[in-house]
Amino acid sequence: MVRYELLGMDVADLRFAVSPLNEAVLSLRAWRDPGRFPLQLRWLHVLEDVRGSLDEAMLLALTDVRLWTPDFLNPRPHSPLTRFDDELAKLASTDPTVIERDLRAVHGATPLPEPLQGSAAEVLNRIIDALARYWRFCFEPHWPRMRAILEGDVTFRGRQIAQRGLATMLSGLSDTVRLVGNVVEVRLRSKLDYARPANGGLTLVPSLWTTNASTPISADEPPMILYSALGAATLWEPQALPAPDGLVGLLGTTRAGLLSHLDTPASSTELAARLGVTPTAVNQHLRALRAGGLLVGTRHGRSVLYRRSDLGDMLVASAAPHS
Template sequence: MIEYELVGNDLGEVRFAISPLNELVLSLRTLRDPGRFPLQLPWLRTTEPARAALRLDLLRALTNDALWTPDFLTPRPYTPLGRIEDEFAALTGTPGAVVRADLAEIHPAGLPPVLRGRPDRVLARVLSALREYWEACFEPYWQRMRTVLEADVVYRGRVTAQSGLAAMFADIDPQVRLEESVVTVRLRSDLSYRCSTAGRGLTLVPSLFSRRASVPISADEPPHIMYPARGLGTLWQTETTTPPNALVGLIGRVRARLMSLLETPTSSTELAVRLGVTPTAVNQHLRALRAAGLLLSARHGRSVLYRRSDLGDRLVRGAGPQGAVNSSSPILTTTAPRP
């Protein structure tokens, strides 16, 4: 069990951050054991041809059978929305002793041949392989991934505002609790330590490649908890929504479909992909619905996320039952700008 003791003002130092590097490294778990990540199988199938040209032996060696990853490759993010180039640049200065120790932590019986050698050369090989992996398998799809992560952060903020910090911690994972001023994370492994967050704070990092809450292997690492993000089930799916006829008659079919989808915060880009229309068209409808008081919007980083207002919720519920058909066909053709 891991215990993070929040001291004094550190109760106000709990913050959220999104890290493309963390997602990139945690996704290596899917290469080692795809069966544990069924919701990512559409992405794995689509990126399989691109992965064939990568250094898979090196990438797979960065995890072990317990799906641990080296701490130096999943550092605590220090900005709410990290950029992959900045995160790669920060890794280039990792001391050789840290590289050697962190790799030994996940391979205590001995390093795989691909990870042996001078630490500086090993680090260079690792970063080169990760850059190639990012460009081939992540960069084209990062905007969609990031939207789901941002929506999770907005949701957690709303839970905190409405129900308090303890309720928010309990909601991110059944094994996470805040009792008085101590955050506990119960793990399935024997890993155990207790440390104070004084002067360092505690960062919460949503992830699309975590099945449960996880923490750094070493107590010396800055305190942070990675946890599974909400909405992963819809990440690689198109969605055809059949809204209530009464709602269609009132505001039109496209806007009725949007209202049906916006129970949770979502960006216009994600809505366009799920509905198969252009972002421009979606934005026009979103502006009209927001002007009518049916939607709320919140900015997170460079994205604006929309969700139904209380009035919008009452309108959708009052229109009667609705049906929804979810297609499992992955939509992996979006092109994202460099984060």
């Protein structure tokens, strides 16, 4: 059991935050043991096509049969608006002794998996390269939708504190979390057992990749509880892209929905994830809309971001219902 002693009973002792790096690293649990994460099986099937572009040996070495991950790869985020690139840049400055400690905490005293052997600096560089590619191919197209679910959970928990109090909110995170006096207790499946004051506050981090509450392995890490986010089951449900009836009659349901939605830029991969169809199917519609002058495309790294053209803006505006 892990126990965090709150220094006061004020809501100021708690903060909610979202961590893209945490989500990417925790998702590796699903790669190792897909059966434990049935809600994410569709995502795993989608990723089969990109596995060859990844350093899969390194990624799988970052977790073990218990599904533990190194603490230095699960940093405490400081904001609901944390960016992956910022977390990766901070990761690059990790103390080599911390890297060694955390890898040993996961894999024990036996020889580390082959991808993790070498100097701490070399290993860290390989980890960062592997995670950067993993993020680009497997997370970046889906992150807007994932973040929306995580931020929605944070909003709900904040409202729950205001309406029902801190103890009720904490017990609602998981049946393994409870507030006893001024101590937050987290019961774990493992033999992990420590207690510490929640210096600097306790950070609560919603995740799509944990089935129960979890904490850092080391008591030296800042106090943090990761818990299963509400709405995770809806992540891969197709989303409707509503559009005015007049536009649907002119362009058809899918193209009208895409045109109405593209007031802000999006890639074909991101749009395909939202609609629950293949990128190839979405690209056919995007090409038709672009050929008609209703969309413009701008290259952004390896992706093309589509947005309505001036003509597209005028068409959507003219089709909108008028009071």
